[in-house]
Amino acid sequence: MADVDLVVVGAGLAGLAAARHAVAQGSSVVVLEARDRVGGRTLNEEVGPAHPGKVVEVGGQWVGPTQHRLVELARELGVETFTTYDEGESIIEWKGSLRRYKGVVPRINPLILLDYEQARRRLDRLAKTVPAETPWTAPNARELDSQTFHTWLQKVCRTSGGRMFFEFICEAVWAAEPADVSLLHVLFYVRSAGGWDDLISTEGGAQESRFVGGSQRIALRMAEELGDDVVRLSTPVRSIAWDDDGVTVEDVRARRVIVALPPTLTSRIAYSPALPGYRDQLTQRMPQGTVWKCMAVYPEPFWRAEGLNGFGTSDTGPVRLTYDNSPPDGTPGVLLGFLEGEFARKAGLMSHAERRAAVLGVFGRLFGERALAPERYIEKSWAEEEWTRGCYGCSMTTGGWTSFGPALRDPIGPIHWAGAETATIWNGYMDGALRSGERAAAEALRAIAESPNVRAAVS
Amino acid sequence: MADVDLVVVGAGLAGLAAARHAVAQGSSVVVLEARDRVGGRTLNEEVGPAHPGKVVEVGGQWVGPTQHRLVELARELGVETFTTYDEGESIIEWKGSLRRYKGVVPRINPLILLDYEQARRRLDRLAKTVPAETPWTAPNARELDSQTFHTWLQKVCRTSGGRMFFEFICEAVWAAEPADVSLLHVLFYVRSAGGWDDLISTEGGAQESRFVGGSQRIALRMAEELGDDVVRLSTPVRSIAWDDDGVTVEDVRARRVIVALPPTLTSRIAYSPALPGYRDQLTQRMPQGTVWKCMAVYPEPFWRAEGLNGFGTSDTGPVRLTYDNSPPDGTPGVLLGFLEGEFARKAGLMSHAERRAAVLGVFGRLFGERALAPERYIEKSWAEEEWTRGCYGCSMTTGGWTSFGPALRDPIGPIHWAGAETATIWNGYMDGALRSGERAAAEALRAIAESPNVRAAVS
Numbered sequence: 001m002a003d004v005d006l007v008v009v010g011a012g013l014a015g016l017a018a019a020r021h022a023v024a025q026g027s028s029v030v031v032l033e034a035r036d037r038v039g040g041r042t043l044n045e046e047v048g049p050a051h052p053g054k055v056v057e058v059g060g061q062w063v064g065p066t067q068h069r070l071v072e073l074a075r076e077l078g079v080e081t082f083t084t085y086d087e088g089e090s091i092i093e094w095k096g097s098l099r100r101y102k103g104v105v106p107r108i109n110p111l112i113l114l115d116y117e118q119a120r121r122r123l124d125r126l127a128k129t130v131p132a133e134t135p136w137t138a139p140n141a142r143e144l145d146s147q148t149f150h151t152w153l154q155k156v157c158r159t160s161g162g163r164m165f166f167e168f169i170c171e172a173v174w175a176a177e178p179a180d181v182s183l184l185h186v187l188f189y190v191r192s193a194g195g196w197d198d199l200i201s202t203e204g205g206a207q208e209s210r211f212v213g214g215s216q217r218i219a220l221r222m223a224e225e226l227g228d229d230v231v232r233l234s235t236p237v238r239s240i241a242w243d244d245d246g247v248t249v250e251d252v253r254a255r256r257v258i259v260a261l262p263p264t265l266t267s268r269i270a271y272s273p274a275l276p277g278y279r280d281q282l283t284q285r286m287p288q289g290t291v292w293k294c295m296a297v298y299p300e301p302f303w304r305a306e307g308l309n310g311f312g313t314s315d316t317g318p319v320r321l322t323y324d325n326s327p328p329d330g331t332p333g334v335l336l337g338f339l340e341g342e343f344a345r346k347a348g349l350m351s352h353a354e355r356r357a358a359v360l361g362v363f364g365r366l367f368g369e370r371a372l373a374p375e376r377y378i379e380k381s382w383a384e385e386e387w388t389r390g391c392y393g394c395s396m397t398t399g400g401w402t403s404f405g406p407a408l409r410d411p412i413g414p415i416h417w418a419g420a421e422t423a424t425i426w427n428g429y430m431d432g433a434l435r436s437g438e439r440a441a442a443e444a445l446r447a448i449a450e451s452p453n454v455r456a457a458v459s
Numbered sequence: 460m461a462d463v464d465l466v467v468v469g470a471g472l473a474g475l476a477a478a479r480h481a482v483a484q485g486s487s488v489v490v491l492e493a494r495d496r497v498g499g500r501t502l503n504e505e506v507g508p509a510h511p512g513k514v515v516e517v518g519g520q521w522v523g524p525t526q527h528r529l530v531e532l533a534r535e536l537g538v539e540t541f542t543t544y545d546e547g548e549s550i551i552e553w554k555g556s557l558r559r560y561k562g563v564v565p566r567i568n569p570l571i572l573l574d575y576e577q578a579r580r581r582l583d584r585l586a587k588t589v590p591a592e593t594p595w596t597a598p599n600a601r602e603l604d605s606q607t608f609h610t611w612l613q614k615v616c617r618t619s620g621g622r623m624f625f626e627f628i629c630e631a632v633w634a635a636e637p638a639d640v641s642l643l644h645v646l647f648y649v650r651s652a653g654g655w656d657d658l659i660s661t662e663g664g665a666q667e668s669r670f671v672g673g674s675q676r677i678a679l680r681m682a683e684e685l686g687d688d689v690v691r692l693s694t695p696v697r698s699i700a701w702d703d704d705g706v707t708v709e710d711v712r713a714r715r716v717i718v719a720l721p722p723t724l725t726s727r728i729a730y731s732p733a734l735p736g737y738r739d740q741l742t743q744r745m746p747q748g749t750v751w752k753c754m755a756v757y758p759e760p761f762w763r764a765e766g767l768n769g770f771g772t773s774d775t776g777p778v779r780l781t782y783d784n785s786p787p788d789g790t791p792g793v794l795l796g797f798l799e800g801e802f803a804r805k806a807g808l809m810s811h812a813e814r815r816a817a818v819l820g821v822f823g824r825l826f827g828e829r830a831l832a833p834e835r836y837i838e839k840s841w842a843e844e845e846w847t848r849g850c851y852g853c854s855m856t857t858g859g860w861t862s863f864g865p866a867l868r869d870p871i872g873p874i875h876w877a878g879a880e881t882a883t884i885w886n887g888y889m890d891g892a893l894r895s896g897e898r899a900a901a902e903a904l905r906a907i908a909e910s911p912n913v914r915a916a917v918s
Binding site: 142145146147148150151176177178179180236238264267268270274276277278280281284285286287288290342345348349381382383384385386389390397398399402403404 | 601604605606607609610635636637638639695697723726727729733735736737739740743744745746747749801804807808840841842843844845848849856857858861862863
C-alpha cells in the first residue's frame with residue numbers, strides 16, 4: 001500500500017493541477033484515474049489517416065483572454081495558442097432564410113436585437129450582485145433561485161425572437177435549456193466568467209483562441225512531468241474510507257484526498273463513514289449538461305474561399321451553432337457543429353447514421369452542397385461517458401444554491417472537493433478546473449501543515 | 460453462484476412486492492438488500508423500555524382509503540389498521556397567535572382561505588390534464604415543466620397567506636420547497652394520487668389510517684414468506700453486468716434484474732455495459748426530499764384531555780406540522796413533528812441537542828408546557844441514510860419530465876426499474892411502491908417468457 005501526503009481522484013485538469021501544485025510544495029502525491037488516459041473532458045483525436053499528426057478536440061478546446069491561469073500554464077508547459085479563424089462573414093439561418101453578416105450582430109429585425117440587448121444589460125447588472133464565492137448571499141438570492149432562466153426570460157423579453165436568442169445562447173453555454181437552469185445559477189456563472197459577452201464571444205471572449213496540437217496537451221504535459229509513479233491510469237476509485245488518522249483510497253493511504261470529479265459523480269463513490277446528507281443531497285441537484293460535439297472533415301475549408309468564417313447559427317437546428325475548427329494551417333477543413341440541450345437529448349436516441357445525416361443536413365443548409373460529403377465525420381457525447389456523464393459543466397437546479405451552496409467546497413474530514421464545477425472564476429471551463437485544483441491542493445496542504453501530529457511523518 | 464430467473468436489488472416495499480409476485484408465478488428469485496433489515500423507508504422503532512412491544516414508525520406510516528393495493532396486501536398479510544386519532548380540535552399558530560378549530564378549515568382570514576381555494580381548484584383542474592403514465596405528453600407540458608411551483612404560485616395566488624399555505628403543504632407532501640419542484644411534477648403527483656385533497660387530508664386522504672404494530676410489518680411479513688434463502692441482507696449491490704445471456708449481480712446470475720431503489724441511487728451502481736446517457740442523466744435530475752421525522756413520547760396524550768387531536772400547524776416552524784402518533788390504545792402519548800424542506804436542511808446542520816430543543820419548542824408553543832419534558836425524544840433523517848438519501852420521494856427538477864421522462868421505466872437490456880418514484884398511481888407512497896414492484900415483475904416475467912431460448916432453463 002502506497003503511503004503519501006495526498007491522493008487525488010481524477011486526472012482531469014483539476015486533479016492534475018492539484019497534484020502539480022502539491023508536488024511543487026514538496027508533498028508526496030498519487031493521482032488515481034479511472035480511464036486509460038488523462039485529460040478528463042479534454043481529448044484530442046486524430047483528424048484522420050490522410051492527415052498524420054493533426055488533431056481536433058472532441059472535448060473542451062477554446063481559451064479566452066481573461067482565462068489567465070490557463071494562458072499562463074499553457075505558456076509554462078510550452079503549449080502554444082492560435083486565433084480561432086474569424087476572417088470573413090458569419091452566417092445565420094433565421095425564419096427560413098440565410099443571411100450573411102460582418103462582426104457580431106446578425107442582420108435580423110432590429111427590434112429583436114434591441115430586445116435582446118436590453119435583457120442582456122439587465123442580466124449583466126443582476127449578475128454583478130451575485131458573489132461568485134457565495135451566490136446564496138446575493139441580495140434577493142432566494143427569489144432568484146426560485147425561478148428558472150426560462151421564467152425570467154418570459155418576463156423580461158418582449159419578443160419571441162429575443163427569447164430565442166437567449167435560448168440558443170443558453171444551449172451554447174450550458175448545454176441545457178433555459179427551463180433546466182436556476183436563474184441564480186445563470187447569474188453566478190456569468191459573474192464567474194466576468195460578464196455575458198465574455199462567455200459568448202469569439203474575439204475577446206471564451207472562444208478567442210485554440211491550442212496548437214490540441215487542448216489535451218495541457219493535461220498530457222502535466223502528467224508527463226508528474227510521471228507514471230504519480231499518475232496511475234485505469235484505476236477507478238469505488239471507495240474512500242477515512243478516520244482521524246487519514247484516508248484510504250483503493251490501495252493508497254494518504255493524509256488527505258482531493259476528489260476532482262463532476263459533483264454528480266462524487267456521490268457514486270462509497271464513503272466510509274457515509275457523507276452527511278447535506279453534501280449528498282447537494283450532488284443530487286447538480287445535473288451535467290447534454291452535448292454532442294460533431295465535426296465534418298473536408299479536403300479544405302471551402303467556405304473560406306466564399307468569404308465565410310465558418311461561424312454559423314440556425315434557429316431551426318438540430319445543430320444551432322457551427323465553427324471553423326480546422327488546424328492552424330487550414331488543412332484539412334473542419335466544420336464543427338454542436339447538438340446541445342434538448343437537441344442533444346433527442347440526438348442521443350437516434351442511430352449514428354440518423355445523427356450524422358441530421359448534422360450534415362445543417363452544414364449543407366449553411367455552407368452549401370459540398371458540406372454534405374465530408375471525408376470523415378467525428379462525434380462525441382460526454383453524457384455516454386461513464387467517467388464524465390455530461391458536458392460542458394453542471395447546471396444547478398432551482399433551490400440548489402440557496403439550500404445547499406456551502407456544501408459545494410466545504411471539506412468533509414480529510415476530503416477536499418475540486419473540479420471545474422467548484423470554481424469561482426470561470427466555473428465550468430478549463431481555466432476554472434485548474435484554479436479549483438490549485439485551491440483544493442492549497443487547502444489540503446494547509447490542513448496537513450496545521451495538524452502535523454495527527455500521523456507520523458509520511459515522507 | 461446462485462442461478463435464478465430474477466434478481467431484485469433492494470428489499471423495500473417495491474423490491475419485496477416484485478419478488479413476491481414473481482415467486483407466486485413460479486419463478487426463482489433472489490433479493491439483495493444492502494441493509495441488515497428489510498423495509499426500506501418503512502422502519503419500526505420501539506417507543507421505549509417503559510412500553511414493551513409498542514412501536515412508532517420513523518419512516519412511512521399512513522394509509523389512505525384509495526391506496527387499494529396497500530390496503531389489500533395488508534389484509535392478506537394480516538396487518539390490521541386503525542384510524543389516525545382525529546377527535547377534538549386542531550390547532551394553528553398563525554401570525555403570532557394560537558387558534559383552535561374543528562374540521563379541516565382553520566379559523567384565519569377568509570380572504571386567504573378563498574385565495575387558497577381558487578388556486579387549489581385551478582391546480583386540480585390542471586392536474587387532470589396530465590397523464591400519470593406520460594406526463595411529458597400533457598397539453599402544454601413543456602411550459603408547465605419550464606417553471607417551478609413557486610413561480611406558478613406567485614402568478615396565481617393573490618395573498619401572501621395563500622402562498623404560505625401552499626408552501627407549507629408543499630413541504631408536507633414533497634419535503635421540498637415550491638422553488639425546488641417543477642410545476643409539471645406537482646401536477647403529475649397530484650394526478651397520481653387522485654387529487655390535491657387526497658394527498659393532504661387525514662379523513663378520506665393519505666393520512667387516514669395507521670397500521671397496528673407499525674407499517675414495517677408489511678415488509679417483514681413479505682420477507683418472512685419469501686424466506687432467508689430468497690432475501691439476503693447486508694449485501695450491497697455495487698455492480699451489475701449483463702449480456703445477451705442474462706445478468707450478473709454480485710454473486711447471483713439471473714435472466715433479469717429489477718432495480719428497486721430511489722432513481723438517484725440507481726446510478727451509483729457500476730453497470731457493465733455502462734448505462735446510456737439518456738438514462739443516467741435522468742437520474743441526475745431526480746433529487747430526494749429532505750425531512751426529519753421527530754417524535755416526543757409522554758406518559759399519556761395529555762392534549763386529548765384538553766380537547767385537542769394533536770394535529771397542529773405553525774407558520775413559524777421549524778416544525779410546521781404535528782400529529783398525534785400514539786399507539787392504538789393511546790398509551791404512551793406520542794407527538795409527531797416534521798422538519799421538512801428548507802427547515803430540514805437547516806436542521807441537518809444543527810447538533811442533536813439544538814434540534815431537539817427546536818422541535819420541543821414548537822410542541823410547547825402548540826400544546827403547552829408539558830410538551831417540553833417528554834420521557835423520550837426520537838428523530839430520524841433519511842437524507843443521512845446511505846441506502847435512501849432522502850424522503851419522502853423525489854421531486855423531478857424543471858425540464859426533467861419533458862426531456863427525460865421515458866427513461867424512468869423503460870427497461871435497458873435485462874434491467875427493469877421499480878420503486879415508489881416509478882409509480883403511476885400514488886407515486887412516492889407505500890401503495891405506489893407495491894404497484895411499481897408488481898409492474899416491474901410482470902414486465903420481467905413477460906420478457907423471460909417471450910425469449911425462452913436465450914438461455915438454457917434456469918430452474
